[in-house]
Amino acid sequence: MANVFRRLADSDRNVRASLYFGNLDPEVTELLMYELFIQFAPVRSLNMPKDRVLKTHQGFGFVEFKSVEDADYVLEILRGIRLYGKIVKLKKSDTPKITSSTKDQSIGVINQELISNNYIDIGAQLFINNLNSLIDEQFLKETFSKFGTLIRNPTIARDNNTGESKGYGFLTFDDFQTSDSVIEKMNGAILMNSKIHVSYAFKQDPITGQYTNVRHGDKTERLLAENAKSNKVIGSKSKKKSKVHKPKLKK
Template structure:
């Protein structure tokens, strides 16, 4: 990747990526972080003898918002089975520590840095990746960790909400951590809080702060008011076509308004003539009678005559005699 001079890089738009596997290359980092925003440069310092990278790199974005977004979504994801650490590579990173450091004890061996980050980042901005103390030889967790918040409000909320809660079927203890090189003094003292209040951190010095706090009122986008809800009229008030589609009978016609009063001296228009009612349609009182059937007497005589016609003449003569 194109590497520009370090002095010309925008430190506020540059992030630090650590914990990289030996198989990770600059092209892979480019393809990964370009999903968060347009990039300017990707640089991985290499050893001059072995020409292998040293497990970390720097990614420069075109804007600070893209860098903050990459820290939010890319921190603690795994590359080749190793979680990577993504922080803001700012020159003021050392001045971010206000003393809101907490201690988390009685951790289950299955708890890793990503689980701690996902759990405690809900209370506020975490300046650095949660640090789980591990055995240098085996790499197993020693059962406690440290988290550095950007404000005492976030650390106070995490202690109040998470102390005594279960994490991976173990109740954890959450409290302020002891200060280094001190005789039993913990962080979160009144002096630290007063110092943090007198020297508030600027918005640009806090990593991914835009995602933890709401934007100022002046930066809020002006949205158009939502359209009024469509209120369906009752069935009786629907148009005839819509009511027919829904299976309801058409509404009755509206009543005729009363005639308006006419001024004096002007006769009202004549009313339309009243049409007489139509006579009822003519219907026959009853159906015509069916014709009477032929009697058996006529039927027998006809049959006899019919048979006589077909008898031989000799038989007719004999019967006549």
Template sequence: MAEYQGKRENDMKTNLIINYLPQNMTEKELYSMFVTIGPVESCRVMKDFKTGYSYGFGFVNYAKAEDASRAIGTLNGLQVQNKRLKVSFARPSGEDIKETNLYVTNLPRNITEQYLEQLFGKYGTIVQKNLLKDKVTGMPRGVAFVRYDRREEAQQAINALNGAIPENGTEPLSVKIAEEHGKQKAAYYAGWQAGYNQSRGGDGLYGKKRTYQY
């Protein structure tokens, strides 16, 4: 048991999660960026399996813990296209990453992604945001998804903004945990576990995964 626990702790020191990936970044590009630090055992970008839509995050698992630490120090905050990467140790489980995706309705119809970031960004680190727009007119529908890095941040946003009327708004916001979060969470962990298994088996460097982005 102690040996197993030791392996888990060691894996946690080598497996990284990379948030804020550019929408069009491929796993090959992600791998090419991180392999400059040291040998990479697995590299995956999280995507929707049906549509191939990038979720905007991925996982990189190094062979050595010191390379993972160096990658954080070297690549965290790196500007890539219109995104600034956030590189940190992956958390394969834990209460703090559950219930982090918010479903927001009654937003002003003239809201921009910049204002959405400003409105919700003060309560924590936004990992993903998706402002839904009408397919015909291209105008915002007053609905958005906002995912935070941690559950406590999402809860702070709910406490502060649910029922509040934003600037230029006419009705109170509805801010709650997204109902479909369970499916997304399952996909998230399935992707992490696949990356974990792949790294342990040593077969292949590229997989399939990612997160959404705006």
């Protein structure tokens, strides 16, 4: 079992088969979390980052299962579970890897799954920087979904060892009008006592995988988006209001 608690190398991890768990009571231990998860699926690894000084866990951790199906099943079956009176937060651990060699951190994310197959990613992706360490993905979702439709769950770049926020993340909307509005209204705004910076993220070459010096939101992307919209390629079923047919009353 000791091997279960060792941190796997990034190259040996299956992020899609992993879950993040948080909001843990100080009494919760790695062994307790292991015994909880193993009841529902085989556990490949489990890690709860600890404070380097106090040697106590920081209220969150990561668990990897044998398969993606196992992770999905555990996420569903344990949703809302309480430990020591606190609801354990569970979500897919899909934070993309960001390398430190990148000159500008405002790079795009291409491996993040769409929330729904009804959406098409036109490139309305934003880079948000200088985030307070207390801000998490759920906070970003609740804050920015008010502007329009997020087609991918917000992501925050996190330290691979501690899980702590690196202070920047990404938002992807379904149209450029919304992302333009977010930049106009939120660039320079204060979130949790921190002045955030919002801009378009850099594009990634789909062939080479290398990041370019061109940001999303350029004329080419906007033109393609307009053409797709005029040809009714872009659209979400969730946006289409269903017509309510009222039955005719017989006189």
